[in-house]
Amino acid sequence: MDDIPDAVSGTAVAVSGTTNLNTGTLLDISVFLADIDRQKQPAFAIAGVPVADTSGKDGAWHAVIDTSSLSPGEYIVTARNGSTEATRLMVIYNSLYDTGASSGESFVTKTYAVDPESKTVVTGTSTQKAGPSPDPAVLVLAGLAGVGCVGVILGNLRKK
């Protein structure tokens, strides 16, 4: 089974893979929550996904998982036919906490207000981006340098 990229809850997630099972073999695709002990029931399932002919190579299969009923979390996706089984992890997030696709940005903080009664998030986010905070000693030196600059400027003004 191919790797499954992280996805936002509510979107369609395509899962696919290749197999040496015969063309036309039907696979059952099941999605289980990963971190519940002894979880027996799948959170989502598709039955009868056919293995397609790929002219001489291993057969390919493809299915789409509807994540609208899946809460954010880590899931185990299995493709199974009889005793033959392949698995991959799938991670679902809520769009409220979208971090964006880019990497290399500096540290980001987002804040949300929580309703005191319902305990749910009630406001939008305000984004604040900041790099690693400077050392306090650097702040002190910067402050002293600033004071010095002001002194020089004032001195120059007085000379004029």
Place this chain on the structure above:
Amino acid sequence: MKTIFFVLGIVALILFCAVPCYGADSFESYLIAKSNSYKYNTIACDDGNIAWVEYGGDSNPGNYSRVIYRYNISEGRKDVVIRDPSWKRDLAISGNRYVWSDGRGIFLYDSTQGKLTFLYSPGNQSSSPCIDRSTVLWVDYNKGNYSLEMYNAMSGMHRIVVSSATPLGEPAVSGDRVVFREAGPANDLMVLVNLTTMEKTVLYDGPGSRSMPAIDGDNVVWADGSTGPYQVVLYNLKSGVLKPVSPSGSFQMYPDISGSLIVWEDYRNSSAGSFTFQRGRGDILLYDMAANTTKIIAEGQYSPEFPRISGGFVVWSGGNEDTHDIFLYRYPETRAQDLLGLQEGTVNSAAPTTVPTPGTRVRYYSTISKGEMEWYSLEPSQKADRISFELRWNDPTTALSLTLVSPGGSTWHFTDADDTRQDRAVRMTISSGIPKGNLEPGKWTVAVTGDSVNGTVPYDLCWVLNKKGQTEEPTGFCFGSPASGRQ
């Protein structure tokens, strides 16, 4: 109707006799969180508060939304902390601040301010947050590089504490000191960093692996695999002395420390614990450094797991059902400790009282022995705004306690001492926390526990429902095990 009650009682008694009681040898522990929903295996404990992650608030097995709950020990009460849509794992708590990971970033929730902060660096994977007061630390990973990151909840300051090309893991913080595991060239290192001076010290660099560190003050504990199965070791930062806590040759997992008390999951009495670790069926052990004593506080029959300790209070997850109920143990030496829990929520309030219930007609009479727990349930009418209980017994050497679980899962537990009057009775009143409001509709569950009993003693239980000073007969009262089974 009496015949039905009698038959139900007989059936329940047969069940109680046939099924060994979970708390039989650890009667000082009691259930604080029971529901039909699954609970994630993360429990945090700090300053009289216990927090955990629980799946959806109903019995629907497909409801996988996660909610953080808190149980306040001094109030004896369970509340919702937050029910936002984040994926919640690796929960930690300090006072009213809660931190958890969703794999990409760290969530910091201040329940006093009602403010949730999402901390992340795009593209990084964040995990294992820990917190002490306003200091939050966690591990970040991106493209082969690991870093230990710190955020101050008061100042908003963020800094990278340690960067490494080898894996970092499982930080634990106490004051301005953090311990964590760092993979070395041949084996794991246990490392300490002073967050004030940024001085880095390797506490131990021995063969094998080490994991699950915890720190409180000058003492650090972790599970060390240098001699075979993980053994809990104790390192004193002042003396520099490292020693095993209670060596056994069988696996010892998930140590935690608070003051002079250390707890861990111990497999010396489990057939699965000697050579290969197989989760479950271990005991929970407590080592008292001051008294130099070790005792089992929960036996492994129903797989107690993930112990945490704060002050004299130990919590763990009981795996006797798939839902993993949560249990609290009060270490006797520290029972007098004053833990001031912070109030939150307004659904129901409960308080012990020295005043007898308005009506004292005995509703049920039974006998109980040490470690036994007898369950009752009742469904008050929706018009009641208060419900009072009175549990009484005659034997002065006996100690019984009363646990009440509301339909919504709020749980209270009271002993004779809680009402400040030692009179062989436990009295408590639950009221709606909402002005002119009524009690939660549904089934209320009551448990009477034989905490300290010689032989078998009789007791009686009465209860009264009230609405604006008027008493009312309950409906649907019955004796027997609750739907989800007994403990």
